[in-house]
Each structure stands twice: as C-alpha cells, then as structure tokens.
Amino acid sequence: MCAPDQGKGLPFVVWPPLKLGRTKTPRTIPALKRTLKRVLGVAGLLLPLASSATMIASPMDQRQFQDMALPNGLRVVLISDSETDKAAVSLDVQVGSGSDPEDRAGLAHFLEHMLFLGTEAYPEAGEYQGFITRHGGSENAYTSYAHTNYYFDIDADYLEGALDRFAGFFTSPLFNPEFVERERAVVHSEYTSGLKKDGRRIRAVRQLAFDRRHPRSGFAVGSLQTLADRPGDLVRQDLLGFYRRFYTAPNMTLVVLGREDLEVLENWVVTRFADLPAGGESPGDEVPGLYGENKLPLQQKVVPIAEMRYGLFTFPLPARIAHYREKPLAYLGHLLGHEGPGSLLSVLKAQGWAEALSAGTGMSNDNESTFEISISLTEAGLGAYDEVGRLLFQAIQQIRNEGLKPWVYQEQKTLAEIDFRFQERTEPMDLVRALARRMHDYPVADLLYGPYRYDRFDPGLIRDFLGRLVPQNLHLLLVGPELETDATEEHYQVDYSLGPLPLSILTAWTDPPQSPSLRLPLPNPFISTDLELRMASAVSKVPERIEIGPGFSLWFQNDTSFGFPKGNFFVSIRSPFANDSPRNAGLTQLYVATVLDQLNDVTYSALLAGLGFEVYDHGRGISLKLRGYSARQGELLSIVLAALKAPEVSPERFARVRTQLLRALKNDAYQDPAGRIMSDLNRLLVAPAWWPDELAAAVEDLDPEDLEAFVPRFLGQGVAVALAHGNYLQDDATDLAKTVRRELLEHRQVEIVDSSRVLKLDKGTVARLTSDADHLDSAFVGYFQGQSRQLEERAAYLLIGQLLESPFYKALRTRQKMGYVVVAGFMPLRRVPGLVFLVQSPDRMPDEIRSAIEIFLRGFSETLEHMPSDVFEQHRQSILMRINIPDQRLGERSARYWHEIDRKAYAFDSRERLSAAILAQTLKTLRRFFTDNVLSDGRRMMVVRTFGTDKNRPGSGEQSTGLKIKEITSAASFRDNRQWFD
Numbered sequence: 001m002c003a004p005d006q007g008k009g010l011p012f013v014v015w016p017p018l019k020l021g022r023t024k025t026p027r028t029i030p031a032l033k034r035t036l037k038r039v040l041g042v043a044g045l046l047l048p049l050a051s052s053a054t055m056i057a058s059p060m061d062q063r064q065f066q067d068m069a070l071p072n073g074l075r076v077v078l079i080s081d082s083e084t085d086k087a088a089v090s091l092d093v094q095v096g097s098g099s100d101p102e103d104r105a106g107l108a109h110f111l112e113h114m115l116f117l118g119t120e121a122y123p124e125a126g127e128y129q130g131f132i133t134r135h136g137g138s139e140n141a142y143t144s145y146a147h148t149n150y151y152f153d154i155d156a157d158y159l160e161g162a163l164d165r166f167a168g169f170f171t172s173p174l175f176n177p178e179f180v181e182r183e184r185a186v187v188h189s190e191y192t193s194g195l196k197k198d199g200r201r202i203r204a205v206r207q208l209a210f211d212r213r214h215p216r217s218g219f220a221v222g223s224l225q226t227l228a229d230r231p232g233d234l235v236r237q238d239l240l241g242f243y244r245r246f247y248t249a250p251n252m253t254l255v256v257l258g259r260e261d262l263e264v265l266e267n268w269v270v271t272r273f274a275d276l277p278a279g280g281e282s283p284g285d286e287v288p289g290l291y292g293e294n295k296l297p298l299q300q301k302v303v304p305i306a307e308m309r310y311g312l313f314t315f316p317l318p319a320r321i322a323h324y325r326e327k328p329l330a331y332l333g334h335l336l337g338h339e340g341p342g343s344l345l346s347v348l349k350a351q352g353w354a355e356a357l358s359a360g361t362g363m364s365n366d367n368e369s370t371f372e373i374s375i376s377l378t379e380a381g382l383g384a385y386d387e388v389g390r391l392l393f394q395a396i397q398q399i400r401n402e403g404l405k406p407w408v409y410q411e412q413k414t415l416a417e418i419d420f421r422f423q424e425r426t427e428p429m430d431l432v433r434a435l436a437r438r439m440h441d442y443p444v445a446d447l448l449y450g451p452y453r454y455d456r457f458d459p460g461l462i463r464d465f466l467g468r469l470v471p472q473n474l475h476l477l478l479v480g481p482e483l484e485t486d487a488t489e490e491h492y493q494v495d496y497s498l499g500p501l502p503l504s505i506l507t508a509w510t511d512p513p514q515s516p517s518l519r520l521p522l523p524n525p526f527i528s529t530d531l532e533l534r535m536a537s538a539v540s541k542v543p544e545r546i547e548i549g550p551g552f553s554l555w556f557q558n559d560t561s562f563g564f565p566k567g568n569f570f571v572s573i574r575s576p577f578a579n580d581s582p583r584n585a586g587l588t589q590l591y592v593a594t595v596l597d598q599l600n601d602v603t604y605s606a607l608l609a610g611l612g613f614e615v616y617d618h619g620r621g622i623s624l625k626l627r628g629y630s631a632r633q634g635e636l637l638s639i640v641l642a643a644l645k646a647p648e649v650s651p652e653r654f655a656r657v658r659t660q661l662l663r664a665l666k667n668d669a670y671q672d673p674a675g676r677i678m679s680d681l682n683r684l685l686v687a688p689a690w691w692p693d694e695l696a697a698a699v700e701d702l703d704p705e706d707l708e709a710f711v712p713r714f715l716g717q718g719v720a721v722a723l724a725h726g727n728y729l730q731d732d733a734t735d736l737a738k739t740v741r742r743e744l745l746e747h748r749q750v751e752i753v754d755s756s757r758v759l760k761l762d763k764g765t766v767a768r769l770t771s772d773a774d775h776l777d778s779a780f781v782g783y784f785q786g787q788s789r790q791l792e793e794r795a796a797y798l799l800i801g802q803l804l805e806s807p808f809y810k811a812l813r814t815r816q817k818m819g820y821v822v823v824a825g826f827m828p829l830r831r832v833p834g835l836v837f838l839v840q841s842p843d844r845m846p847d848e849i850r851s852a853i854e855i856f857l858r859g860f861s862e863t864l865e866h867m868p869s870d871v872f873e874q875h876r877q878s879i880l881m882r883i884n885i886p887d888q889r890l891g892e893r894s895a896r897y898w899h900e901i902d903r904k905a906y907a908f909d910s911r912e913r914l915s916a917a918i919l920a921q922t923l924k925t926l927r928r929f930f931t932d933n934v935l936s937d938g939r940r941m942m943v944v945r946t947f948g949t950d951k952n953r954p955g956s957g958e959q960s961t962g963l964k965i966k967e968i969t970s971a972a973s974f975r976d977n978r979q980w981f982d
Contacts, residue, residue, distance in 0.1 A: 056449040058421050066262045067444045072278040073250035078265045079257040085885045087159035087258040088428035090151035092436035095246040098145045098215030099283045104238050106222015109143040110187050111239050117179040119168030126810035128165040133806040136878035145216055146365055153429040155881050156259040167272035180236045182817050188224045189820035192842040196775050198304045201492040205302050209475055211292035219491050248280025253439035255432040290316050297474040297501035301483040306670040307663050309377040311385055312477040315469050320369040321441050325455040328462045333360035335399050339604040342519025344395045346601055353381030353388050382480045386505050394515040396469050403520050404459040413454035420452035424889045471509040526609035530631035533560045534729050542908040543897055551719040551750035554737040555901055559726050567630035567726030568894035569736050574621040574753035575718035579688045582698040587710040588617045593657035595643045611636050619756040630727040641743040654704040668692040673779035674821045674840040677944040680771050687757045717749045725894045758832045760979040761785045761940035769968040773946040779840040780849040785940040786833035795917035796929045797833035801826025802875050804860050811856050832981050846945035864927050872923045883911050
C-alpha cells in the first residue's frame with residue numbers, strides 16, 4: 001500500500017505520529033458529476049476550479065470560504081455552509097511535545113489537559129464539555145511533536161455559545177491549583193494505560209536511535225515523576241510559563257465552520273480572539289538532524305508484548321513539504337507500495353516472507369522528513385530479513401533504472417484530480433481540524449487543494465530523493481518476539497538492542513543485482529470512462545424489494561441526489577453453518593481471509609481507481625460490499641465471485657492465513673483491560689459468540705482439505721439479501737444481483753438463518769465475571785440491561801445515557817481521578833437497550849470503582865429530581881438532532897438502509913419512530929423509569945472486572961449493594977438453560 005503523502009502514518013505499523021490527548025479512538029475516489037473528459041492518454045479539459053478570493057475549492061463544494069488575519073497575528077479561515085447541521089471549530093497551536101523543557105517531559109501534553117478545566121468566564125470544570133454534550137456535539141484535543149490541536153463540533157444553532165466557551169481556553173484559563181493536582185494524576189493514568197501498548201512501547205524505543213539533542217527523542221506523555229512539584233519549582237508555574245511563551249496568536253491558526261454568513265462568523269471571531277496576546281516565542285527552528293552526524297546505518301531490534309513481526313526501513317530526508325506541488329515521495333510510495341503482480345509485496349508473499357507492505361512519508365516537519373517502508377513479516381521473513389532487505393533495495397534500484405515515467409505521474413495526477421474535484425462532503429469537525437493543522441504548511445490558496453496537487457513531473461527531484469534511499473542512510477527497526485536484545489528502555493521497560501547495521505548486510509544491500517521477479521506496475525485498467533448519472537424517470541422514497549430467486553431478495557433505490565455516478569452494492573450471504581460451532585466459525589474466517597489474499601494482486605488497481613470492495617464474516621455468514629463508480633462494478637463483481645466460488649487453497653496460502661488468524665486470536669489477550677472486559681461482556685451476552693481460545697483450538701486442527709470441503713457446504717444452504725443503492729437503474733441492479741445468484745448461489749437450498757440472540761439477565765442478580773489481563777491497571781464495567789426491545793424503553797435508556805454521560809466523566813475522572821478511561825452512556829445490543837459504565841484505573845480496585853458508580857447513580861437520581869425542564873429539553877433536542885441529521889454522503893444512507901434491512905425494518909422509518917418515542921418521554925416519566933429500572937433491586941445487571949497484576953483479589957463472598965452476585969466461572973455453563981430476548 002502506498003501511504004498518503006500527507007504523512008498520515010502507516011496502516012499496520014506502530015509508528016504514526018504520536019498524538020496524546022484527552023480521548024474518551026481505503027481511500028475511495030469520489031464519483032464525478034458528469035463524464036470526465038480526461039482519461040489517461042486522452043486529451044481534454046478538466047472541469048474548472050471553483051474558488052473564493054483566495055482558496056481553491058472543488059466545483060462540487062458550494063460553501064463560502066474566507067481567510068483573515070487579526071492584528072495580533074492570529075490567522076483564521078471562516079467557512080459558511082448554509083446546509084450544515086453541525087458547526088465545528090479547531091484551533092491549532094504550533095507547539096507540542098518537541099518543545100517540552102528538558103526537565104519537564106510531558107508538559108505540553110499536561111497543558112492541553114489543563115485548558116479544559118475552567119476559564120475566567122466559565123470557571124466550573126466541565127462546563128464547556130456539558131454545554132457541548134447538551135447540544136449534540138463532541139470535543140477533544142491532541143498533542144503531537146510540533147502541534148497541539150483543540151476542536152469541537154455542535155448543533156449548528158449553538159455555535160456562538162460554544163465558541164465563547166472555547167475562546168476562553170486561550171485568553172483566560174485558570175490553571176486552578178486543585179485541578180493541577182487532579183489532572184496530573186489523569187495524565188499519569190494515560191501513561192500507565194499505555195505500558196502494555198506495543199505502539200507506545202516501540203515508539204519509545206525507536207526514539208532512542210535519534211540524536212539525544214533532537215526534540216523527538218523525548219518522553220512526550222508525562223508522569224507523576226516528570227510533572228511533580230519540586231522544591232522551588234512548582235509544575236503550575238512551569239505550565240504558566242510554557243503557556244505565556246508559546247500560546248500566543250502568531251503561533252495559532254483557527255478554523256470556524258458554521259451556518260451563519262461570513263460577516264457574522266468574522267464578528268464572532270474578532271470579538272472573542274482579538275485579546276489573544278501577540279508576540280511570544282516561536283518553537284525553535286534550529287534543531288540537529290534526526291540521527292545526528294555519522295550515526296547511520298543503524299539496526300535496532302525490539303521485543304513486543306503481542307505476537308507481531310515486521311521490519312521498518314526509515315530513511316531521513318530533507319523537508320518534503322516544500323515540494324508538495326511535485327510530490328516526489330508520493331511517486332516513490334506509489335511504486336514501492338504497489339500490490340499488483342510483480343510488486344515487491346507480491347514477490348515477498350510468494351517467498352512466504354511477508355503479509356503486508358506500506359511505503360510513503362513518515363515523519364514530516366519544516367526541517368526534515370522521513371521516507372518509510374514497513375513490511376509485515378512472517379516468522380520465516382523475520383529470519384530472512386537480510387533477503388527481504390535485498391529485495392527492497394533491488395526494487396529501489398529498479399525504479400532508478402527504469403521507473404521514472406511521465407505516464408505514472410500523470411496517472412497519479414488524474415486520480416488525485418478526480419479525488420479532489422468530486423470529493424464527497426467531509427465531516428465538519430474533520431475538515432476544520434485538518435485545515436487548522438494544514439495552515440502552518442500550505443499557502444491559503446492551497447489549503448484544500450495542496451494535498452491533491454500534482455503540478456509537474458520532475459525526474460531530477462525524484463532522483464534526488466531516490467539517492468537517499470540507500471543502505472548507508474538507513475535506520476532498520478526489526479520487531480519480533482524471538483529477537484535477541486541487550487538493553488531495556490526506561491519508561492516502558494521494553495527489551496531492545498541498538499547498533500550499527502552489520503557490514504555483511506550493508507555490503508549485500510549496496511547496488512544489488514536486478515531481480516527478474518520484480519516488475520513495475522502497468523497502466524491502471526480500472527480507470528472509468530463512463531461517468532454519466534443514471535437517473536430513473538421515477539424514484540422511490542425508500543428501497544423497494546425485488547425477488548431475484550428463492551431465498552434471495554434485492555432491495556433497490558436509484559439515488560443520484562448527491563451528484564456522483566457512484567453506487568453501493570451490498571450482499572449478505574447467510575448460512576446455517578457459518579457460526580454454529582467454533583470449528584465452522586474458524587472455517588468461515590479462513591474462507592474470507594483466503595479469498596482476500598487471493599484477490600489482492602488483482603484488485604489493488606481497482607482500489608486505486610475508485611472501485612473498493614470488502615468481504616467480511618459476521619454472525620450469520622459473510623458479506624460482500626462493492627463501492628465506487630457503478631459502471632465498472634460488474635467486472636469487479638465477477639472477479640470477486642469467482643474467488644468466492646472456488647478459492648485457491650494452496651498449502652502455502654492456507655498456512656499463511658491460518659497463521660495470521662491464530663496470531664490475531666492469541667493477541668486478543670493483550671488488549672488493554674478496558675477493551676478486554678468489553679469484549680468479554682459482549683461474548684457473554686450475544687450468541688453465537690466464541691472465545692478466542694475455543695476458536696484457536698479449533699483452527700489449529702484444520703487443514704486445506706477441511707476448507708475446500710467447507711466452502712460448497714457453506715454456499716449450498718441458506719438465504720441471501722442484497723442492496724443496490726445509488727447510480728443504478730433497476731436493470732443495472734438486478735443484473736448485479738442475478739450475477740451473484742448465477743455465479744455463486746445457483747442451486748442453493750433455502751434455509752432461514754436466525755440473527756444473533758441476546759441473553760436475558762436475571763432480575764435482582766449481578767452476573768459477575770473476573771477476567772484476566774496482564775496489566776498493572778484494573779478495570780471494571782457495569783452493564784444495566786433493559787427489560788424489553790420496546791421503543792419506549794429504548795427511548796428512556798437513550799435519554800438517561802445522554803443525561804449522565806458528562807456528569808459521570810466529571811465526577812469519576814475530573815474530581816475523583818479514577819483513571820484515564822472513564823466512559824458511561826447508552827449501549828444497545830441488537831436493539832436491547834442498556835447502560836454501560838466503564839473505568840480503567842491504575843490505582844483503584846474494581847470494588848472501589850463499583851462503589852463509586854453506585855454512589856454516582858444515587859446522586860444522579862437527585863440530579864434528575866432537580867433538573868430544570870429547559871436543560872432536559874436541550875438534551876432531548878441534542879439526541880433528536882443526532883438521530884435525524886440528514887445523510888451527508890451516499891455511503892451514510894446506504895449504511896442506514898442496510899442496517900434497517902438487517903433488522904427487518906422494511907418501512908425504513910426507525911429514526912422517525914424512535915424520535916416519536918423520545919418526544920413522548922417527559923422528565924417525570926424518566927425520573928420514575930430511572931428509579932424503577934436503574935436503581936431498583938430488581939434490575940438486570942452484569943459486571944466484568946479485571947485486577948491489576950500488582951493488586952490482591954478479594955474473596956468470593958464480596959457483596960454489591962444488597963443484590964445477589966452470581967459468579968461466572970464458565971461462559972458455557974452460564975449460558976445453559978437461559979432465556980433469550982425474542
């Protein structure tokens with residue numbers, strides 16, 4: 001895979017740019033509005049660009065843009081979108097963990113946390129978050145090496161109030177001493193929660209290879225030790241000093257998107273941000289090179305916690321942002337990251353050495369950048385890493401010799417222009433966050449267009465960068481459980497080794513001979529030329545049902561309302577054998593993995609050309625989804641169906657996909673405690689569901705013959721349902737569905753396959769599982785289950801979840817410092833309503849967490865009792881806004897339809913019915929419901945908990961609020977003879 005040139009990181013590697021924050025978690029080419037007159041090798045004119053006075057925008061983008069600069073130096077972009085239901089704002093400060101004082105690691109990150117805890121105008125901690133939550137929004141921030149970004153979205157009617165609260169972060173924060181102490185503990189919890197995360201662990205070790213004077217070599221998160229008060233050096237004073245030095249207008253960029261016209265938005269910004277201080281300091285530009293002088297080549301070995309193996313080849317380069325118009329690294333990433341026949345990945349797979357590959361820009365700032373090739377390795381591949389590297393440098397040499405072709409660049413340019421000029425709407429919060437960050441790198445005119453811009457093919461520039469992709473300029477990072485190490489990293493206790501690249505390898509990788517197996521990619525055959533809108537004479541308001549054959553229904557709707565010749569064709573192939581035992585569940589997963597592995601070479605070019613597809617397993621079978629230009633989907637569908645009908649189950653491929661599945665099942669045990677107990681909760685409540693050790697035991701015993709025998713059995717019995725939505729006429733849609741029936745399901749025996757079931761918990765009993773997690777943190781989840789699937793009950797639980805989300809966070813995280821992960825809210829399971837309360841803590845026992853939740857719920861009953869009716873109404877309107885927000889993209893609407901089809905809501909009116917049920921609730925009825933269902937001794941409740949590895953477990957006789965506790969010692973025995981929701 002070619003990693004984006006914009007530096008978003010690599011897909012399976014643990015080195016994206018580190019973003020720290022308060023977090024409470026394939027590119028497709030958009031279709032065209034009319035026929036594109038320019039295809040590779042065909043002359044013609046592209047559609048003209050639409051722009052404001054200064055900013056180049058897509059002709060499909062009808063929003064108004066304005067850039068401005070305040071006298072204090074704050075640079076601003078305003079976006080007026082009369083059709084938006086969500087407003088959004090982002091402010092980016094060009095300072096991050098790279099500017100931490102040497103003796104205050106994590107200070108920039110700590111400062112980011114502190115700004116949320118009260119301002120002069122709004123001194124109460126949590127007031128900002130509460131306002132955002134009441135009005136249908138979300139908020140967050142992150143700290144990276146050179147940037148700290150704050151952002152929110154909200155119901156468009158409440159932008160001014162949110163902006164007023166937000167602006168105070170930067171003009172008048174309080175830095176309340178009480179909250180300095182509390183939030184320091186939260187930052188430490190964030191640090192401890194990452195002690196077992198391989199991403200953070202390996203990142204910390206990788207930094208040890210950097211020059212010790214380089215800002216990227218520091219410990220960015222912070223801890224109680226690095227942020228402690230010291231004699232004559234209070235951390236609050238350091239926070240204030242950092243804030244005054246760097247949080248000044250010239251270091252900031254602001255983007256505001258709202259429904260109001262530009263003049264109103266401008267007035268709001270000037271009124272609230274004119275008082276930002278000018279001057280201050282800019283982060284230092286003079287930094288040493290990332291690796292210093294004469295340190296490369298280096299070889300580093302790291303032992304992970306989870307089972308993973310890969311090699312990361314990093315080459316330090318000059319800054320690439322200056323060349324964003326030519327994109328030399330995107331060109332190189334395209335050729336090295338290609339996955340078609342003869343590609344580096346294809347050859348490595350054929351040798352049994354690799355599973356995935358990504359190439360592109362890694363780190364990037366004003367002074368320097370890196371080019372990174374990450375290769376996910378098999379056990380044999382890690383053992384033969386010298387041969388893997390030799391093939392990589394052969395591929396690089398091949399590009400030098402014969403890979404600099406104008407047509408390759410033109411193909412990239414064509415696809416980028418299609419992508420930009422006909423892109424679908426971006427979520428407001430994603431847009432403002434990206435633009436605020438981008439304003440530091442691009443001129444205003446190119447804020448939208450810059451990442452897509454390919455002005456000219458410059459072979460000399462590409463050769464300059466190629467000249468640095470040599471073994472002598474390499475930092476090789478190898479990761480694997482079997483590697484030998486000789487040192488331990490300080491903060492995360494990671495075993496590693498670091499030294500020069502062995503001379504024998506350096507010699508073998510320098511100017512290697514050409515490999516006859518490697519081939520450069522051919523022109524992309526999937527670039528579409530038929531891009532007309534196919535508009536029906538009459539369009540139904542919702543999808544209509546068409547019977548394709550016995551046991552096979554198609555739901556169809558022609559929809560060109562978004563203006564793109566793009567369609568979504570989904571098929572669910574259900575089989576009674578898909579998940580009826582651990583063995584068959586494992587076979588279903590191996591079936592899907594085998595098909596995807598087989599198709600990778602063939603379909604990669606289709607993906608680049610805007611024809612995406614998915615095949616995945618689920619509780620009732622497998623699903624196939626095609627997305628993109630509708631005119632070429634028939635060709636791709638036939639290719640995928642052929643693989644599904646008769647997968648090529650060679651011994652080598654089977655061994656590869658089985659190893660990958662077993663590794664994933666084994667690594668389930670290495671989830672964070674919060675993730676682990678949530679997975680356990682779902683497996684206990686929903687059937688069919690199998691535990692990882694059950695699946696692993698079954699998969700271990702399978703062989704290729706088992707899979708070959710399973711496929712016709714899976715396909716021979718069951719039912720299927722499909723959705724064709726978008727740029728299709730009815731004949732187009734039925735042709736696709738008939739192709740599925742003809743090529744895959746022709747002689748299928750019809751058998752209805754039931755949907756997943758939800759276990760009904762006993763009234764007045766707490767079912768409790770104590771789970772194992774190898775982690776210092778403890779974790780606790782309490783789940784309160786509803787009595788029925790009735791709309792009235794779902795509406796009540798949804799309202800309660802909305803009302804308590806922010807107060808719970810404020811009480812247990814901000815005030816009580818329980819931990820970094822503190823979450824509460826509405827949790828439905830297959831339309832069974834419920835509430836969930838989740839906490840992961842470095843220093844609290846599960847029973848302490850449970851007690852705090854019970855105390856909170858009793859206090860929340862008082863909150864409900866005294867809640868003003870207008871506050872309740874704000875929360876209700878927030879939910880209604882989220883439920884009924886108009887579809888912004890074709891894919892959103894398709895997904896909504898598909899969800900309705902899955903649960904047999906064939907009137908496609910679930911949103912309207914749920915909204916009516918929410919409107920029928922009153923504060924009085926909700927108070928009674930909360931008392932009778934959440935606080936009642938007759939409630940249905942499940943608890944899953946895990947104890948930190950250094951914490952003692954209590955005896956089994958522990959009680960919880962007078963409710964009977966039923967210990968779960970076996971998932972199978974717990975589910976025996978139980979009732980299930982209808």
